[in-house]
Amino acid sequence: MAKAEQIKKLIASYGRPDEFRSAAMTIINDEHRMGHAPLAAALKRVLDSSVHPVSGAPKLASLDASSDPAIELVDATDPSRRLSDIVLTSEARSSFDSLIEEQKRADELRRHRLHVKSKILFCGPPGCGKTLGAEVIARELDLPLLTARVDALISSLLGQTATNLRRLFEYATRRPCVLFLDEFDALARSRTDEGEHNELRRVVNSLLGLIDRHHGRGVFVAATNLESSLDTAIWRRFDDVVIFEPPSREQIGSLLRLVFKNFPVNFDVDASAAKLHGLSYAEIERVALDAVKTAVLKKRKAVSETDFAAALKSANRRTAAQSTRRPRAT
Ligand SMILES: Nc1ncnc2c1ncn2[C@@H]1O[C@H](COP(=O)(O)OP(=O)(O)O)[C@@H](O)[C@H]1O
Ligand SMILES: [Mg+2]
Incomplete structure (x- = not known):
């Protein structure tokens, strides 16, 4: 040694x-x-x-703490929502709990030369809590959330995307943080897909290497709603995979109680949950908040079933309009 x-x-x-x-x-x-x-x-x-010598072509970016060369590649935020603000399946909750506990007790585990979970992949359709999940992990660990700006990362210049990714990971190694890479499929698409060109292969290869070598303090969270198109070599890079799904009836009830926790409601929330089946968490939250808004504007002391029904009706109209105007995302 x-x-x-x-x-x-x-x-x-x-x-x-x-x-x-x-x-x-x-x-x-x-x-x-x-x-x-x-x-x-x-x-x-x-x-x-x-690590390349200074005279060599690609240099390790300057690690001088006063310059932040990858600043345009991330949005840094102080997370605010906690575990009590997210509805999770019991499997997802176990994954969150175990990641958070291992991170909080990382020194103890490292003293015993044990691996500390730090890389997690979130899969599932839009509006089901992937981005919120990254925020919750950061909040529970008291770490800043660095959200990668995927549009800035992906460059049409040959080789630039791989360079940007290297800068991003290097930046995230400088301080303990939660690094969140959304739309992961845009970078980690299967290398065997027909029509995928060499540049994409290079990007996937360098991404695999960067994830493997990333040992920054904190957590790396990647998220995708197109998990079936991910390169198969990606999965084993992660310590855990969490599946986010549209809510069950019980979970709809939990979400409604969460949204209504600061507003009195004069109808049976659980009975209303059935009418929301098939919507995402984000859509349901919007319906509930719309109902609250109506009640506030009408100066009512509590949200009524009529407010709720009206909000749901307008959400359904919106969904119907969307599905006739554009093809549904796959
Ligand atoms: N599982 C959930 N529990 C509580 N709120 C949720 C959940 N999923 C989504 N939401 C609400 O919907 C908003 C948008 O969801 P988001 O996390 O951006 O979904 P995704 O990243 O999966 O597309 C969240 O900020 C939150 O307010
Ligand atoms: Mg998201």
């Missing part, structure tokens, strides 16, 4: 690729001398693929 002095030197050279390389090479050569050839070879491979 590398000696304390060598590790100190390595950490102290953070941000200076040439010094970093030479400190890392000292450790690698020592391991080799001690007869740990496979470890030495593995370390050399990681070093060669991650």
Whole structure:
């Protein structure tokens, strides 16, 4: 194992690729001398693929804390919603709980050389809580939420998307955070898809490498509603996969109670849940909030069944108009 002095030197050279390389090479050569050839070879491979000499073409981006080269690639926010603000299936709740507990007790686990869960994939249709889930994890862990700007990441310039991804992950390594990469399918599409060109393959390959090598403090969350088009090699990169689905009747009831928690309601919320079957959480939340708005505007003390029915009717009209004007997303 590398000696304390060598590790100190390595950490102290953070941000200076040439010094970093030479400190890392000292450790690698020592391991080799001690007869740990496979470890030495593995370390050399990681070093060669991650840290390039300053004179070489692609440089490790400057790690100077005063400059944030990837700032245009992310939106940083302070999350506010907690576990009590999201309705989850029991499986999803277990995944959230175990990720949060492992992260909170990461030092303890690392002391025992145990792996700490940190990479999670969210799948499921729109409006079912993937983005909210990333916010909740960040809030529960008291970490900033860095949401990747997918439009800024994807570039038509050859090679630029892979470079942007490298900058994004490097940026997220600088501080403990939750890095959220939405529309993951846009980057991790199957390499075997017909018509997919070499550039996409390069992007998928570099994304796989970046996820593997990402050891930033905090959590990496990727989300997609097109999970069937993901490259098969992607799945095993994640410690857990959470499936988000449109709500069951019971979950609709939980969501309504959540939305109405600050507004008195004078009808049976659970009985109304049946009428909302088939809608997403986001759509149901909108119906409930519309009903509250009507009650407030009409200066009523409680939301009535009539307010709720009117809100639902207008949601159904909206859905019908949408489905006749554009093809449904697959
Ligand atoms: N499971 C859920 N529990 C509570 N609220 C939800 C849930 N899913 C969605 N919502 C509400 O709908 C909004 C939009 O959902 P979002 O998380 O953006 O969905 P997705 O990312 O899956 O498309 C959320 O901000 C939240 O207010
Ligand atoms: Mg989303």
